[in-house]
Amino acid sequence: MFFIDTIDLEGLGNRSYLAGGRQAAVAVDPPRDVDQVLAVAARRGVRISYVVETHIHNDYVTGGLELARVTGAVYLVPAAARVSFARVPVADGDIIAVDGGLELRAVATPGHTPHHTSYVLQEQGRSVAVFTGGSLLIGTVGRPDLVEPRLTEQLARAQHASAHRLAAELPDETPVLPTHGFGSFCSSAQAEGDATTIGKEKSVNAALVQDVESFVARLLVELDDIPAYYAHMGPANAAGPAPLDLTPPAVADADEIAARLAAGEWVVDLRNRVAFAEGHVAGSFNFEADGKIATYLAWMIPWGKPVTLLAESPEQLAAAQRELVRVGIDRPAAAAAGTPQQWVREGDRPVSFPRSTFAGLVEHGTDGIVVLDVRRDAERAAGYVEGSVHIPIHQLHKRLGEVPNGTVWVHCGGGMRAAIAASLLDAAGRDVVAIDDGFEAAEAAGLSIVTG
Structure with a gap:
């Protein structure tokens, strides 16, 4: 018997997976906050023997290197990916024994990146799922324009071929388990629904129902804006991300908040937009903790600029801090939990707008x-x-x-x-x-x- 557990990263619109048998498991495209994956493995009572990446990610900082370090797992990365750390390279056709009769088969699926690799989960030689990363998604494919603009059309054609390879090699009932497509800007379109199979994709996915010329022409026209912070994610992942630090940041009082605003730093209020409009610190910006804070804050803030977080509770601060480390905003300069009345200096008042x-x-x-x-x-x-x-x-x-x-x-x-x-x-x-x-x-x- 095997299991597959899904770890949703709703803020980034991605998914990670833990799949295994009675004793051992493999983590696929893990997030930077690896404690989530460790908790799933603990509940299952399995050890993580392998950590695999489908590609060098452009939209988040991976936890793969750190997860492999803390668990002693073998870290598998596509052989053609250029990285600066020790890993075990994976090539097309490689078989990885996970647990008993459970194994992974690597399938080269270039398109989202030149080195992209999907992994077919096989039980006793039977295909039971495929982890498709940024290749075949739910109703669409991963975008081909994130690596190098001059490669975009070439990679779009590769996406079409890779989708057809998966469709040809796998049974129709095989579940398709992508990393992207649930809100991530790594997807060329957003998923409708949250589950699919090879057979379903054959009837609805543009890569499988259109000829290559029509598919490429449409895909290139429909590509959306690229978040600015993506430029920093690939290099960070190729270099090997540092271990994260989720300890609470230094507490800022009203004077420090005012000083940081005066210095041109960003002070970000995490409360909901209704509360912010009713009263906030003059000069602060509103990025709702329950929204896509990681995507939009990382997209807009000048990279490396200090950020101070304001929230209604320590729990809200901690959740936001976790979201932000996933996109490389590692340590808030300071933080405060409470109300706007506590964040303004004596004699000042919160401001509002309708x-x-x-x-x-x-x-x-x-x-x-x-x-x-x-x-x-x-x-x-x-x-x-x-x-x-x-x-x-x-x-x-x-x-x-x-x-x-x-x-x-x-x-x-x-x-x-x-x-x-x-x-x-x-x-x-x-x-x-x-x-x-x-x-x-x-x-x-x-x-x-x-x-x-």
Whole structure:
């Protein structure tokens, strides 16, 4: 008998896996906070004998090297991946005995990266699952443009061929277990549903239902923006990430918070957007702990700039710190848990800004105000509010000077990014209203939507 346990990294939109038998297991694409994987192995009562990487990751810092170190497991990395640490190279066709009759078979599936490798889990020679990393995903494939722009078309063609190889070699009932596709920007599109098989993908996956020319042409057109922090993830993983430190950061009082703001550092408020709008430290930015904090904070903050975290509880701080180490923001400069009244110096008061909806925008009227759309280019291409200004959220902190004069009503697709944008504008001294509403409500409210 075998088991497969899934470790969800919801903030990054990824999954990691632990698969094994009665005594031993293999960890696939583990996160940097390896205590999660160790806890799963402990519950199963198995030792981790192998740690495998499907590829050198571009969207998060791997825990593979550290997990192998603390468990004594063999660390398997695709042979063609250029790394600076000791590992056991894996090549196409290699068989790794995991536990009894349970084994992994390496299958070269280039496309997401040139060295990408999938692993077929076999029990007594029968294929029972395939770990596809960033190759074949649920309804799509991993994007091919993260390694080198000049290789993008070549890797897109390789993705098509790799998907067809998996479909040809594996039974239709084989579960497909990808690492990406659940919100990660490593995916060329987002998954619909959370489970699939080779047979299902044969009928719905563009890589398997389109010819290579049609697939490549469409894939290249639909590629989305690349988070800026991705530029740092591949090199960190190739060099070998340092062990993480999740001990609590130094506690900041009101004077230190003010001093750090005055020094141009980032002070990030993790509370929900409603609470932030009602009262916050002037100059602080709002990245909700329950949102995609790791993706958007790492995307927007100048790399290496000190960050101070503010939260409503120590638990919220700890959870955010865990999210951030996964993307290489290792140690907050300082932190504080409590309320805005505790974070401002004596004699100062928290500041606020209003929230509204698209219906509220219609009621107010658009004359004399700025409607700012902070969605990505691909989202705006599907439809936008007539007369609105467009600056994607990940560019806004560098383009604040381009926002026209006047009160800014800012929106995104659901409210979270609008809250980030509103906090940036508020910190810059602009009058702002955060539209906390789904974009689908814009047309229903009576706004004119431009499409095409």
